[in-house]
Amino acid sequence: MRIFPWKAVAWDIDGTLVDSEPLHHEALIATCDEQGLDLRALPETMFIGVHLRDVWLQLRQHLPNTLAEAEFHRRINQHYAAGVRKLSAIPGAIETMRSLNSMGVVQVCASNSAREVVDANLAAIGVTALMQASVSLDDVNEGKPSPESYLRAAQLVQIDPAEILVVEDSFTGVRAARAAGMQVALLSNGSTNAQTGSDVEPDFRIALLHEILQLSR
Structure with missing residues (x-):
């Protein structure tokens, strides 16, 4: 049997393990529509890899002054949770x-999504038991592209970052992984974020994901 050259794999979730980007987009559109902001013309790829804190920063000037950031997050996550049966x-x-x-091989995940979304995603595709640990946006001070989530994941499983392969679908995640001192495989799944150039x-x-089983250091 082939020996995998890393001790662990750290997975991104949205767009990497779970086809969740359409549902994230729907949840954002629905939440903003409730607040009088019509984003139906917004490209579905606009916020791929971007965590909700940064989405809020980009949109808050167009939202009611009475809407608090915590409520914005809560409503988006609520809409998302209502649609988890659509996930695959x-x-x-x-x-x-x-x-x-x-x-x-030890497996851990690090996501820019909230804890309830992370748990819902893993449960939706039945892989919760395969993860030794998971890191959500709620568990860190800064989301990706900060390396904090991946460093936290390495800490949880007590494995040197240099011995971990990250699998990502966005350059936001690639930046986070490289900054954490980890090697990273980018899944080019047709999204704009995975196709365009980066620094x-x-x-x-x-x-395809199974290609990571044949990678060599």
């Missing part, structure tokens, strides 16, 4: 995770 796994995600588990490059580019 990214092709190859479950099979790849099971293969890594059979090889004894930082991933160590690997993959078209």
Whole structure:
């Protein structure tokens, strides 16, 4: 049996393990519509990889002054939770995770989403038990592109960052992983965020998740 060259894999979730970006977009549109802001023309890829704190900063000038940031987050997460039955796994995600588990590779996830969204996503595709730990936006002071979430993940599983492979679908996540001292594979799944250039490059580019099983350091 082939030996995987890293001790652990740190997964991004949205767009990497779970096809959740459409639901995130729907939740944002619905929340803003309730507040009199019509974002139906907003490209679905506009906020891929961007955490809710930064979404709030970009939109708050267009929202009612009476709307608090915490309430904005709560309503978006509420809309998201109502639609979790629409979620599905990214092709190859479950099979790849099971293969890594059979090889004894530690798996952890780090997300820019809130805790309730992280837990809902993992449960929706049935991989909660395969994760040794998970990090949400609620667990850190700064979300990606800060390296904090990935460093926190490494701390939780007590593995040197240099021994962890990150799997991401956005350059926001690539920046976070590289800043954390981890190698990173970028899943090019057709989203604009994964296709456009950046000031930082991933160590690997993959078209399908199972390709990480064949990577070499």
